[in-house]
Amino acid sequence: MKSCLVVGGGLSGLSAAVHLASNNYQVTLLEASPKIGGRAYSFHDETLDSVIDNGQHIIMGCYNATMEFVKLTGAGDRFIYQDTLDITTVMPAQKMFRLSASTNAYPLNLLSGILNYNVLNFSEQLFAVWLLVKALFPKPQNINLQQWLEKNGQSENANKALWEFLAVGALNTSMQKADAAIFVKIIRRIFLHGNFASTIILPKDSLTDSFITPALDFLKSHKTSVLLSSRVTEVLRTGNRVTGVVTSSGVYNDFDEVVLAIPPYAVAKIKGLDDVAGETDTGFTYSSILTVHCKVAEHTLNRPFYGLIGSPINWVFVHGNILTTVTSDADAYNGLPDYEILSLVQREILRYLGITLDKLQSHRIIREKRATFIPNSSNLPRRPSTITAAKNLFLAGDWIDTGLPATIESAILSGKMAADAITKL
Ligand SMILES: Cc1cc2nc3c(=O)[nH]c(=O)nc-3n(C[C@H](O)[C@H](O)[C@H](O)COP(=O)(O)OP(=O)(O)OC[C@H]3O[C@@H](n4cnc5c(N)ncnc54)[C@H](O)[C@@H]3O)c2cc1C
Incomplete structure (x- = not known):
């Protein structure tokens, strides 16, 4: 049985691992942080007393690779479809x-x-x-x-x-x-x-429940080892092959192929990858997403989400008594103190949806500063292919040249592209 090391437990790494495992590869997944999901994760917030996402994610029917991934991991019923x-x-x-x-x-x-x-x-x-x-x-x-x-x-x-x-x-x-x-x-x-x-498709409960838990269950049933808090710091090379991967907790050398499913700024920090990373990090620019989850005493909103025309808030999603506001392209708000962001959200929710200030009970503000790379004429030509100068090293991540903007679909497609390149070897 051939074995693969997948570095990075975001959706691209999970996708690579799931596709490789379903093709009978022995997979080991190394994730730097103590959690799986990368930029798509959920957690219990004590103030709101609820599980919330780091940012509302929507997917669409045209997300073909995502639909395939969801089907493969048996998560089809964890989404709401239009x-x-x-x-x-x-x-x-x-x-x-x-x-x-x-x-x-x-x-x-x-x-x-x-x-x-x-x-x-x-x-x-x-x-x-x-x-x-x-x-x-x-x-x-x-x-x-x-x-x-x-x-x-x-x-x-x-x-x-x-x-x-x-x-x-x-x-x-x-x-x-x-x-x-x-x-x-x-x-x-x-x-x-x-x-x-x-059509627009929304996770039924949390991002973790829809994407991460089913993928981890799938990997467990395919005997994949998932190692958390394992940051890769160096890649050892002999000629044009990777022969070892150094992490904070040890060195791995029992693999045939490696998939690096991490963002460009993380690739640039790993020693031994100068010819692979190339100019990737130096040039990429990113933009932020601002999410505010607000608990309200009551409301009469009866649609799952609303687009606000001409507001700094693009969307409001309704999760029971929690309203989640989303501002994309949000760099301008990164420097604002929380109280200013909250008063902006309160003002807009009142102005558009008629929900009064005193009904906003508690809130949680989340700023994702490097949410996605900017799809402009400077960044797009920098996107590398999954194939690298090292014969057994492959790249994945929403920034790889999938032809799509940095989305769940791009991440999941990139993981599949890396897995396809490996299974075709
Ligand atoms: C707030 C927000 C809202 C969004 N909304 C949407 C949406 O509505 N629809 C949509 O399609 N997309 C959305 N996106 C984009 C989507 O979340 C990302 O495109 C996708 O999650 C990226 O996955 P990835 O695997 O490429 O990267 P990441 O999620 O960044 O995963 C990389 C992983 O690698 C790990 N890592 C890094 N360095 C190392 C190392 N040296 N060793 C080991 N592990 C390492 C990281 O800890 C991380 O877990 C949103 C993003 C954000 C932030």
């Missing part, structure tokens, strides 16, 4: 709109969904449909998203009430910084690949 795309957006004073696919057959259901999205006027609706048609043509080159949307007749209102939700949510950066080509790729995947592709 039948068709359905998003509620809000303007101040609880003015609600629905972007909701109709009961017609695909693709008519999506087209009529856009044509009934009443926050847009008729001409904006037609231009929005036109943009989807435009996405069928070759991808735009050397142009940022804001310029591309303007060039294709999208009004400021359409950008705010439609494209910004998709773009800032999926790319975690502003439309001025994002490369238009990667956005076009996303639109194609969401809107042009059948009804299911455009």
